Amino acid sequence: MTLTLEPIITAAPDLQLSEYEQAVARMYDGKQQDFNLLLGRDTQLVHHHFGIGSVDANFESMTQGEINAALHELENAQVSFLIDALGPIGAEDRILDGGSGRAGTAVLVHEAAGCWYDGVTISSYQCEFSRALAAAKGYPRLRFHLRNMLDTGFAANTFTHALTNETTMYIDDMHALCAEFARVLVHSGRYAFATWCYDELVDDARKYIDPIDEHYLCRMHTRGEYFRALSDTGFVPYSVVDLSREALPYWLLRNHSEHRTGVEDLFVRGYERGAVRYLVVGAQLVAPKGSGSQ
Ligand SMILES: C[S@@+](CC[C@H](N)C(=O)[O-])C[C@H]1O[C@@H](n2cnc3c(N)ncnc32)[C@H](O)[C@@H]1O
Secondary structure: OOOOOOOOOOOOOOOOOOHHHHHHHHHHOOOOHHHHHHOOOOOOOOOOOOOOOOOOHHHHHHHHHHHHHHHHHHHHHHHHHHHHOOOOOOOOEEEEEEOOEHHHHHHHHHHHHEEEEEHHHHHHHHHHHHHHOOOOOOOOOEEEEOOOEEEOOOOOEEEEEEEEOOOHHHHOOOOHHHHHHHHHEEEEEEEEEEEEOOOOOOOHHHHHOOOOOOOHHHOOHHHHHHHHHHHHHEEEEEEEOOOOHHHHHHHHHHHOOOOOOOOHHHHHHHHHOOOOOEEEEEEEEOOOOOOOOO
């Protein structure tokens, strides 16, 4: 399959959102003068995901400014795991980002590869913010669309890669998402995702998961749901990394932030118990196109 190199032009579908999706969109439309913006103000990398990695400092003696800087470094470091999971990306590759937030991941991936990049979000504020950022940076290959990642409106075989960065917990049906990605990806295309999920083998996992779901208005999946959905839609994982241990320092540090929200302890205890898991997965579409994957 050869890719056309012209900009992708598709009719933007009317944004069809369920009541739940509307509530999620309203929540993200409302997050404008928030902690994420504060962390990314100087770098122009505004993330809505958590951090990965260690912090080589005594939390007790850090100033709030140092805590913010360290949290932001961990957020940026998180994206490098996703870039690794995507595998080699060329300048003419096309990436779909499902749930692109305020473009922090988009900017880092685009700067790493120079590739075409289409982010979709259901938040009109985030979409406008990201478009303005791409224009200000002079990145015409970086485009953002107000669309549902479950029904992107892009033509079949448009993308070489798809990614989701901590967004799948807003999707009820992982099978539907993987089927849509299988449709828009070329054969052998890659889908990489970073997500927190929960371990179905831990009896009391929901004790941690229910209040986290409530806090973020999300619906966390079990680890197994991801792999079933991938397998049932023609994807084969080639890289699975459990970063639960590396996810913990971010939460321990956030507990020392004046911006802590109260959800920190749930993640700390959830990770310590093994109930919450942090996964970065790379998968390749191996099912022949047109045989159930379109
Ligand atoms: C936790 S934020 C992550 C944002 C971004 N990936 C990042 O790493 O900063 C979740 C994002 O998913 C988006 N989202 C949730 N449900 C969606 C859907 N059905 N279609 C497209 N975007 C969706 C939200 O608008 C928001 O941008």
